[in-house]
Amino acid sequence: MTEFELIARHFAGRGAGRKDVLLGIGDDAALLEVPESHALVVTTDTLVSGVHFLPDVSPHALGHKAVAVNLSDLAAMGAEPAWMSLAITLPDSRHDWLDAFAHSVADICEYYGVSLIGGDTTRGPLSITMTAQGLVQKDKAMKRSGAKPGDWLYVTGTPGDARRGLELLQTPRAEITESADVRDALEKRLLYPTPRVAAGQSLKGLASAAIDISDGLLQDLQHMTSASRCDVEVISEQLPLSAALKASVPDHQRLKYQLAGGDDYELLFAVPEESRGSVDTALQHFAVPFTCIGRFKPGRGEVVVTCGGEPLSEQWQGWDPFRDND
Amino acid sequence: MTEFELIARHFAGRGAGRKDVLLGIGDDAALLEVPESHALVVTTDTLVSGVHFLPDVSPHALGHKAVAVNLSDLAAMGAEPAWMSLAITLPDSRHDWLDAFAHSVADICEYYGVSLIGGDTTRGPLSITMTAQGLVQKDKAMKRSGAKPGDWLYVTGTPGDARRGLELLQTPRAEITESADVRDALEKRLLYPTPRVAAGQSLKGLASAAIDISDGLLQDLQHMTSASRCDVEVISEQLPLSAALKASVPDHQRLKYQLAGGDDYELLFAVPEESRGSVDTALQHFAVPFTCIGRFKPGRGEVVVTCGGEPLSEQWQGWDPFRDND
Incomplete structure (x- = not known):
């Protein structure tokens, strides 16, 4: 049996059995059916050992994350996840490792109704490339470019936790002063991100723009304001803060985690004034925390962080030694 | 500018501008339109340095090949190529190299009408993963599993050339006795394979089964007979032989190149008796060489190579030190 x-x-026999898979794994290519009224949504992400994950990460966490980061991109478009191709490069044949990895990939795919339709295994330094495909009603996809002056800026979850989790994973256990609960909570946000799939779909038609946070809130927000051609004010006092990050990081250092942490896989989205009530209602169904953190303004794409109504001058971008900054 | x-x-501004790309590169995902009467065809292939290509290969050849091997899979299904995602991992930032690579990718994509819809660049040991997507009329895709006893076995091109080309590339120039013309012809088959895109599409509705040859004729034929549940006789005297391979390899060694060489990216296909005339007519339009090399028989999936009507006992499979044999 090949890898x-x-x-x-x-x-086989898992939640991945979709009727729209006309021909799955085992031929030169897969054959898939796209409903007439829908557009196809496609995203590709590569995770490389030592760049996007620690080399000693468990295969279970890696399998989950590789799928989650791709589903997060689909969520930001408001798409329903459907199919996934998986290309994995492995340094050697470790069947236990691969078994745990595949089991984890199957679990998260089953949970989100995704079918594995093909892929490739090759020998080499550990890396994973996934191409995820989803479906969205035509003209309903959320883009980065739709935010308008006056729209409110929202974020799901509590950005910053994952970055602190990474630091804790890189710190010798004996030097960690946090409680086991705090440490676990933060590390879990790094290792097991939750793609906001249901939230993303429920925001279609309500949010005017959306993007997922992979490189840090400010950096991804900058993509949104550039594409939307307006400014945004981020009110630092409104940024959501988890109890774990509050317990782990001193007050004066918190902002850089929240604004530039990265690896959050939360959604940033813009909401017109008239849709705020509908967004509240829609998201309450999914038990996803969400917070209004600012407002869009006329401008040329600038992101301004304020405290007490005054702009902060500190620069947070580029604080990212672990991730590749391309 | 990121890589x-x-x-x-x-x-930008190349042949890649397809009307069915609703949203291309630059958002969280691409948005694509699939015609109602068509199925989506998806394939993924990874090329790793030192496994699938020589580490010193030119970026131009690598760009061509990375696209070609994926289009070859689409061709084997009879699909029209449409969109491609490209994930590339690079050890360092060499803009000249990347420029030549991207230029070559753009050239071949433009030639085949393929649009680049997204991808990812990461830092690490050189490897390329491409996901190619195509379109095919519903119920018209060619599969591996459709061959029936009595069908004739055909192959395009002249398998074996690419493998000899690889050996010549690995031989010091001073030790090569072949003429420059012979050497160039064989090396070119390895470095610049031609995906049989038009031939594959023209065989739809005529061929009963098809597969592309990437791991060697016998090995890929074995996939077809297993899936089709019948035997096949390959008549060794009928195997097509290029003038270059004839000049480069002694008669008694030729068969192993033709049968087990690999990296050919030719099509193997099965044709029912009543369609032979139509296949001749269809393929003559495309100036693709094609040869009938055997016939399917009742059985359980066995591949038999004959010479003078007698089965040959030699084993060719597994002769593949360069490629990963998974």
């Missing part, structure tokens, strides 16, 4: 067959075997 | 932006820039 890819081993991965595929974990999908 | 991926550099790649994407080469596609």
Whole structure:
């Protein structure tokens, strides 16, 4: 059995059995059916050992994350996840490792109704490339470019936790002063991000723009304001803060985690005044925390962070030694 | 400019501008339109340095090949190529190298009408993962599993050349006795394979089964007979032989190149008796060489190579030190 067959075997009889898969793994290509009224949504992400994850990460966490980061991109478009291709490069044949990895990939795919439709296994330094495909009603996809002056800026979850989790994972256990609960909560946000799939779909038609946070709130927000051609004010006092990050990081250092942490996989989205009530109602169904953190203004794409109504001059971008900053 | 932006820039204003790309590079995901009467065809292939290509390969050849091997999978399904995602991992930032690579990718994509819809650039040991997507009329895709006893077996091109080309590339120039013409012809088959895109599409409705040859004729034929549940006789005297391979390899060694060489990216296909005339007519339009090399028989999936009507006992499979054999 090849390694890819081993991965595929974990999908047999799992939630991945979609009727729109006309031909799955085992031929030169997969054959898929896209409903007439829908557009196809496609995203690709690569995770490289030592760049996007620590080399000693568990195969279970890695399998989850590789899927989650791709589903997060689909969520930011408001798409329903459908199919996934998986290309994995492995330094050697470790069947236990691959078994745990594939099992984890199957679990998260089953949870989100995603079918594994193909892929490739090759020998080499550990890396994973996934291409995720989703479906969205035509003309309903959320883009980065739709925010307008006057729209409110929202974020799901509590950005910053994942970055602190990474630091704790890189710190010798004996030097960690946080409680086990705090440490676990922060590390889990790094290792097991939750793609905001249901929230993303429920925001279609309500949010005017959306993007997921992978490189840090400010950096991804900058993409949104540039594409939307307006400014935004981020009110630092309104940034959501988890109890774990509050317990782990001193007050004066908190902002850089929240604004530039990265690896959050939360959604940033813009909401016109008239849709705020509908957004409240829609998101309450999903038990996803969400917070209004600012407002869009006329301008040329600038992001301003304020405290007490005054702009902060500190620069947070580029604080990212672990991730590749391309 | 990030490296991926550099790649994407080469596609601006090129043949890649398809009307079915509703949203291309630059958001969280691409948005694509699939015609109602068509199925989506998806394939993923990874090329790793030192496994699938020589580390010193030119970026131009690598760009061509990375696209070609994926289009070859689409061709084997009879699909029209449409969109491609490109994930590239690079050890360092060499703009000249990337420029040549991207230029070559753009050239071949433009030639085949393919649009680059997204991707990712990461830092690490050189490897490329491409996901190619195509379109095919519903129920018209060619599969591996449709061959029936009595069908004739055909192959395009002259398998074996690419493998000899690889050996010549690995041989010091001073030790090569072949003429420059012979050497160039064989090396070119390895470095610049031609995906049989038009031939594949013209075989739809005529061929009963098809597969592309990437791991060697016998190995890929074995996939077809297993999926189709019948035997096949390959008549060794009928195997097509290029003038270059004839000049480069002694008669008694030729068969192993033709049968087990790999990296050919030719099509193997099955044709029912009543469609032979139509296949002749269809393929003559495309100036693609094609040869009938055997016939399917009742059985359980066995591949038999004969010479003078007698089965040959030699084993060719597994002769593949360069490629990953998974």
